[in-house]
Amino acid sequence: MIADPPVPAAEEVERTLAELRVALASPQKRQRPKDVLEMDYQTQYLRTKLWREIKQRVLTRDNHVCQSCGGKGNYVHHLAYSRDVLEGSADHLLATVCSGCHDLIHFDEHGRSRDLQEVNRILSKGIKQTDIPEPTINLNRIMPLEVPEQWRRMTSLQQELWHKRAQEIWRERLAARKKRVAKRTRAT
Numbered sequence: 001m002i003a004d005p006p007v008p009a010a011e012e013v014e015r016t017l018a019e020l021r022v023a024l025a026s027p028q029k030r031q032r033p034k035d036v037l038e039m040d041y042q043t044q045y046l047r048t049k050l051w052r053e054i055k056q057r058v059l060t061r062d063n064h065v066c067q068s069c070g071g072k073g074n075y076v077h078h079l080a081y082s083r084d085v086l087e088g089s090a091d092h093l094l095a096t097v098c099s100g101c102h103d104l105i106h107f108d109e110h111g112r113s114r115d116l117q118e119v120n121r122i123l124s125k126g127i128k129q130t131d132i133p134e135p136t137i138n139l140n141r142i143m144p145l146e147v148p149e150q151w152r153r154m155t156s157l158q159q160e161l162w163h164k165r166a167q168e169i170w171r172e173r174l175a176a177r178k179k180r181v182a183k184r185t186r187a188t
Contacts (some may be wrong), residue, residue, distance in 0.1 A: 012088055034087040045086065054088040062096035068105065068127045071156025075102045079120055098156030101127050109153075132158050135166035 039045040055076045067075035073096035084090040097105065105122050107113060114122070133148040145166055148154075154162065 024164050058094045068101040069155035069157040071077040073098050100155040103153050121152040132162045137169045
């Protein structure tokens with residue numbers, strides 16, 4: 001016959017519970033790799049102070065101008081992922097791009113990732129698209145303007161041209177509406 005294990009004293013149980021409560025309440029330090037090549041790019045590297053400093057330096061160097069389309073740039077694209085680039089000693093291998101160019105550079109029209117060689121070829125060639133979809137304006141809605149479904153893949157330059165065209169259409173339709181109202185009030 002096997003004997004039952006001894007029951008711990010109430011004080012011992014309370015002490016153990018108190019230790020567990022303290023351990024659970026204290027913030028856990030995550031072990032982060034110190035080497036940039038060992039970090040997960042998305043979840044670790046892009047969240048480091050080092051990357052924020054490098055990104056700001058490159059955006060400032062490029063005057064926040066997209067190096068692909070010439071519009072407003074807000075992303076920094078890596079031309080390489082080597083140690084010297086990730087540690088910030090090869091800024092010439094980083095380029096400011098807008099969100100649309102960043103998407104066009106990294107993904108094809110079907111959403112498939114491009115390889116690094118193709119990515120760099122597209123960036124070096126530049127994306128100088130100026131064609132835009134015609135804005136749809138509805139003066140009877142609270143939000144009369146909706147961005148087109150391809151907005152994410154439009155370059156900063158295209159988005160700027162689209163906004164200018166939308167403003168033109170808005171002013172034209174508003175002027176036409178005022179004319180119709182004025183005509184109706186004169187007629188009555």
